[in-house]
Amino acid sequence: MSGESRTLARQPPPPPADAPAGGPTRAAGRRPPWVLMYHSVSSGTEDPYRITVPRERLEEQLRWLLGRGLSCVGVGELMAARAAGRDRGLVGLTFDDGYADFVDEALPVLLRHGCTATVFVLPGRLGGVNSWDPLGPRRPLLSADGIRAAASAGMEIGSHGLLHTDLTTAPDTRLKQETAHSRALLTELAGTAPRCFCYPYGAVDARAINAVRDAGYRYACAISPGPLTGPFALPRVHIDASDTPFRMRLKQLLHPLRRRPLPESQSPDATGRPRIGDRQ
Numbered sequence: 001m002s003g004e005s006r007t008l009a010r011q012p013p014p015p016p017a018d019a020p021a022g023g024p025t026r027a028a029g030r031r032p033p034w035v036l037m038y039h040s041v042s043s044g045t046e047d048p049y050r051i052t053v054p055r056e057r058l059e060e061q062l063r064w065l066l067g068r069g070l071s072c073v074g075v076g077e078l079m080a081a082r083a084a085g086r087d088r089g090l091v092g093l094t095f096d097d098g099y100a101d102f103v104d105e106a107l108p109v110l111l112r113h114g115c116t117a118t119v120f121v122l123p124g125r126l127g128g129v130n131s132w133d134p135l136g137p138r139r140p141l142l143s144a145d146g147i148r149a150a151a152s153a154g155m156e157i158g159s160h161g162l163l164h165t166d167l168t169t170a171p172d173t174r175l176k177q178e179t180a181h182s183r184a185l186l187t188e189l190a191g192t193a194p195r196c197f198c199y200p201y202g203a204v205d206a207r208a209i210n211a212v213r214d215a216g217y218r219y220a221c222a223i224s225p226g227p228l229t230g231p232f233a234l235p236r237v238h239i240d241a242s243d244t245p246f247r248m249r250l251k252q253l254l255h256p257l258r259r260r261p262l263p264e265s266q267s268p269d270a271t272g273r274p275r276i277g278d279r280q
């Protein structure tokens, strides 16, 4: 018998089927929030990692989400609303790697639809390219000015580390640089300390989670974190150019079935931040 069934028994009825995972009646943990993972928004044809969504497809996807009564927000806003039991009808949007096309292609579409998002950038590669990918194409990354432009347009800036490093294999010194130093650089650059971190490659373990938490972040995004699922390892759904409204609907329905619930005990608050040091 789980805590979920006990909670459902004493709280109001669950939200309608169209609401995203993590409605208000389950806000204090349990069902994972629905967070979408984008990367580049452009029209290039070479896309071996399936990380590109053309602007027109993003437009269609946002129209579909809004048409179902959902509001698109960044992860910080989503999780703060969830903690307050006000996340009904919210879906999280994230854009990994901080590609320069975010400002030129994604941002106008987001703003036109009244959406916000979290952009996970790499302060150690400002104005650089995605050289961590062995296959092409090379894509330009946001400069400092580009990050500031996204922030001033109302987007949440999160850290993707310094250089796009797998934290699970990084030595301790490097781990601290990727988490704490990237946060310090972004604080200086954007004027606000980032609340959210995103694990490169979705690679996460207990040591990485503790480093992220100790660096001062409040939330962190993974992809399929399995038993580590929690506010510092949020599951996300990959979105690419093939995601028509039909596929979006399927992903919405499957998300709470494919991903674990968030354990209530790991919900961070203003005072207590859980440690996961016993696992490893």
Ligand SMILES: [Zn+2]
Pocket: 096, 097, 160, 164, 200, 201
């Ligand atoms: Zn990445």
